[in-house]
Amino acid sequence: MLVFEAKLEGTKEQYERLDEAIRTARFVRNSCLRYWMDNKGVGRYELSAYCAVLAKEFPWAKKLNSMARQASAERAWAAIARFYENCKKKIPGKKGFPKFKKPKTRDSVEYKTSGWKLSEERRTITFTDGFQAGSFKMWGTRDLHFYQLKQIKRVRVVRRADGYYVQFCIDQERLEEREPTGKTDGLDVGLNHFYTDSDGQTVENPRYLRKSQKALKRLQRRLS
Incomplete structure (x- = not known):
């Protein structure tokens, strides 16, 4: 893939309309998770069918494409299945019980x-x-x-x-035929440079956070 x-x-x-679609997808995912918590034995197919129930109860949820609603239900089931698998393997400590998704950037x-x-x-x-x-x-x-x-x-x-x-x-398989060169390269990640390889070549740090902060300050001044 x-x-x-x-x-x-x-x-x-x-x-703003994309934000509405994102919020609706989060609502469907969290609603499916709540449905699983409240109904013992609910599986993947029951969650998929529950998407149609949500579309009938909430007209604004119906605005989201039906396959997108199913994809949100699949996300909920992925978290549930991961929790079941951790319990089955008896992983020590927390098993990763599914949590509701909160709004975030x-x-x-x-x-x-x-x-x-x-x-x-x-x-x-x-x-x-x-x-x-x-x-x-x-x-x-x-x-x-x-x-x-x-x-x-x-x-x-x-x-x-x-x-x-x-x-x-x-859906595409990537097949790359490579012959070993017998050479080993090392990378050193730092603050001044993104990384430095074993040959001494450096790559500048992109500093995405600082660039975003500058853009945010500019927009905040415009808003003021």
Whole structure:
């Protein structure tokens, strides 16, 4: 499975609609977790069916694509299954009991094979579910023309401190034939440089946090 990522460029209103989709996905995931806690013996398929119940009870939850709701239920079940596996293996200490997901800066919503559409040139993506976020330009270095649309199994929208990103999970095996060179390289991670290799070559520290803090201060001054 390959994962390609690109940054999304849109308007403030479009980003707000993506936030609505992300909040709804978190609501579905937490609701499925609560349903499992309150009903003994609930399994993966029961959680998937419970998504339809949530869509009927909450009209705004129905705006989220049905496959995206199922993906949120699968996330809940992944946490539950991991807890069961830890208990089965009798791992000492805490077993990782599933927890409710809280709002935070980094969050995401995951679609499957519907709820989105790529343009012919594969440079624009349009989200077609009930939130009507519209079309976004994608800025990235990966070329999606090498892959068929049926190979894209998941489309994940990720919100970070510096913007919104889209990730494409592509069903493709990467086979790389390499011959051992017999040479060993060492890396030393530091503060002044991102890392220094054994040959003395250095890579500058990108300092993403400081750049984000500068952008935040600029936006706060604008708001004031």
